[in-house]
Amino acid sequence: MFKLDSPVMVFLGKIADLILLNLLVIICSIPVFTIGASWTALYYVTLKMVKNEESYIAKDFFKSFKENFKQATFIWLINLIALIIMGIDALIVFRGSVPNMPQALTAAMLVMAIVMAAVMVYVYPVLSRFYNNTFNTVKNAFLLAISNFPYTLLFLVVIALPYVVTFGTGIGIRIMPVFALIGVSGPAYVCSLCWKRIFKKYEPKEEDTQELVIGENDERQEEETERE
Numbered sequence: 001m002f003k004l005d006s007p008v009m010v011f012l013g014k015i016a017d018l019i020l021l022n023l024l025v026i027i028c029s030i031p032v033f034t035i036g037a038s039w040t041a042l043y044y045v046t047l048k049m050v051k052n053e054e055s056y057i058a059k060d061f062f063k064s065f066k067e068n069f070k071q072a073t074f075i076w077l078i079n080l081i082a083l084i085i086m087g088i089d090a091l092i093v094f095r096g097s098v099p100n101m102p103q104a105l106t107a108a109m110l111v112m113a114i115v116m117a118a119v120m121v122y123v124y125p126v127l128s129r130f131y132n133n134t135f136n137t138v139k140n141a142f143l144l145a146i147s148n149f150p151y152t153l154l155f156l157v158v159i160a161l162p163y164v165v166t167f168g169t170g171i172g173i174r175i176m177p178v179f180a181l182i183g184v185s186g187p188a189y190v191c192s193l194c195w196k197r198i199f200k201k202y203e204p205k206e207e208d209t210q211e212l213v214i215g216e217n218d219e220r221q222e223e224e225t226e227r228e
Contacts, residue, residue, distance in 0.1 A: 014049070014189075015182070017057050021045055022185040024061050034069075036076025036124065041065040042185065044128035046192040047199075068127055071134055075127070079120055086113050118145035121155045125195050130202070144198065151194050158187045 021042065028038040044064035045057060089109050122141035126132075132140065145152045162183040166172045 017049065018185040018189060019181050020057050021061065022180070022182050024058060025184050026180065028065065033073060033077065036072035036074075036079070037065050037069045039076075039124040040068045040072040040128045042128075042188050043125040043192065043195075044068075046185065046188045047125065047129055047195060049189060050192045050196045064128055071137070072124065072127055074134060075123060075138065079116075079123075082116055086116065115142075115145075117156055118142075118152050121145065121152065121159060121191075125192070125199075129195075129199055148198055151198065154194070155191050158190055162187060 025038050025042045028041070029035045041061045041064040045060050048060060086109070090113075119138065119141050122145045123138055126141045126144065127137050130137075130140070162179055166175055166179040166183060
């Protein structure tokens with residue numbers, strides 16, 4: 001049981017890696033504007049973990065953090081502005097600041113919030129795994145979120161649940177240590193198990209990172225299947 005390659009020791013090693021990764025994400029997210037780069041690096045590492053490609057957690061984390069810093073920060077700042085606007089709109093709706101608010105407008109705001117959340121869930125994993133410009137990265141994140149909608153709902157629940165339980169309930173203080181140890185990296189690892197399947201058909205076997213072009217890659221895969 002205590003051999004290094006035993007299931008127990010492999011599992012404990014994964015937990016230790018996720019704890020280290022969680023601490024790195026939290027520390028590197030403290031300046032706030034670095035959250036995008038931290039989340040991109042988080043998914044870079046967890047996607048390598050589920051593919052059994054990881055080497056050194058900290059080394060891989062800071063490699064991705066540095067390489068994707070500018071693009072991830074730009075995307076995050078756009079996300080942050082959108083979140084602030086949506087938050088203000090939500091306060092207006094729920095506080096009844098605008099009397100007789102049309103239900104259609106309220107529904108439209110809700111749809112926009114869901115779409116924005118879905119894009120945010122996908123954009124950092126896509127950025128961590130594929131090379132693309134910012135516009136195409138966001139566009140591909142949107143397309144993947146729509147085309148894999150059942151998975152998208154699952155991702156939203158898995159990622160949001162630790163934050164809701166920790167910061168939105170009365171037991172938050174008691175489980176704060178658990179969140180600090182694995183509340184970010186744990187859900188990211190679970191989601192990466194699914195992203196591994198979603199991204200597989202877009203990843204050339206000989207490349208670690210490749211440009212993601214959803215439509216063209218789908219057609220290419222169909223042509224290869226027909227040849228076979």
